Amino acid sequence: MTSPKTRVAVLISGSGSNLQALIDGQQSGELPIDIVAVISNRPDVRGLERARDAGIDAITLDHKEYDSREAFDQALTEQLDTLQPQLVVLAGFMRILTPAFTNHFAGRMLNIHPSLLPKYQGLHTHQRALEAGDTEHGVTVHFVTAELDGGPAAIQAVVPVAASDDAASLAARVQQQEHIIYPMAVRWFCEGRLVMNENRVLLDGEPLPPGGYQVRNLQPQA
Template sequence: MTNPLPRIVVLLSGSGTNLQALIDAQARAQLGGEIVAVISNRPAVLGLERAQKAGIETRTLDHTTFDSRAAFDTALMQQIDAFQPDLVVLAGFMRILTPAFTEHYLGKMLNIHPSLLPKYQGLHTHQRALEAGDDCHGVTVHFVTAELDGGPAAIQAVVAIEPDDTPESLAKRVQVQEHIIYPMAVNWFAQGRLSYRDGKAWLDAAPLGAEGYQIDSRR
């Protein structure tokens, strides 16, 4: 009797391009787990349509109908836990999560952020990298902790900043790498290779450094 695949719940707020990358990896049997549900805090977004097209169960929990962040997070935890996930994946989920929420899923929740963390936590990362005169930029998959975009990195992809880059052109090249490294990180977790321990990300039983496992697309 084969073991069931690890169960994955994806949270999103928008178009769901990273969700699509995960769905595509699952279709190629390269995700290592099964996406059992997609939950959005915004109704009628494209990400929900992508999930439905793939035959994945969807839920909408509109944050605007709750009178506090804590009340929304409590309801969201109930929705997630009904699917008994082994991993929660944030794929463009545009909510700041309460410490109670992040503690509940500590070590089993991943996020993707469009910068080389710890640089440029928060928003407008591409613009900030250009304004700083950086010669490279990128994207990080990290474990979620109570600190916004502050959890330990699992994997990063580095992209070159070109002299004529705009925030939009840079974002497009970063997004290509997002769609490569997010399925990789989820697959590592599903295989038991990637874990969270002692406040660090571990890969193949060894602690990763501050940048996590790094892929340099400039080479």
């Protein structure tokens, strides 16, 4: 008997390349998910086209139409609650979320951030890593809490920094890893293997270290 698919809602603000990795996983059967909707806080972004092309409900909830962060988050909460997702995936969703929102979805909301958290929370992570002279950089999938980019990590991919790197070349290699580890984390969650309990992440019942499960320079599947 086939297990039921996990209902997933994806929040975006832009091109949706990580969304596409999830869509590809759904369509190939690699991910046991049903993406019930893609919601963008910005109209006319590429990610909404990706959703429509895949036959997924594409919803715009323009944050500029709300007079406060709290009002937008309340509207977003109500929209999501009508969809009844078991998992909310932030895929380039460029909004600082209110504690009321993050608490409502605690333990069932994942984000991906292009740094080896807790390093470089916020923006311009690739340039900051280069300016600091780091020899390694990477990307983190983490559960979302009220602290910006501060929720406990599920998985990190480590990417070596080359002497010839600029921010664009480093970002391209990090993004390749994003498209591998985000579906991995989503699959683990759907299979019941990955959970957040009292602000700690457990994988197969065992607590993960602060950086989460760590991998290095994974290669995409052919």
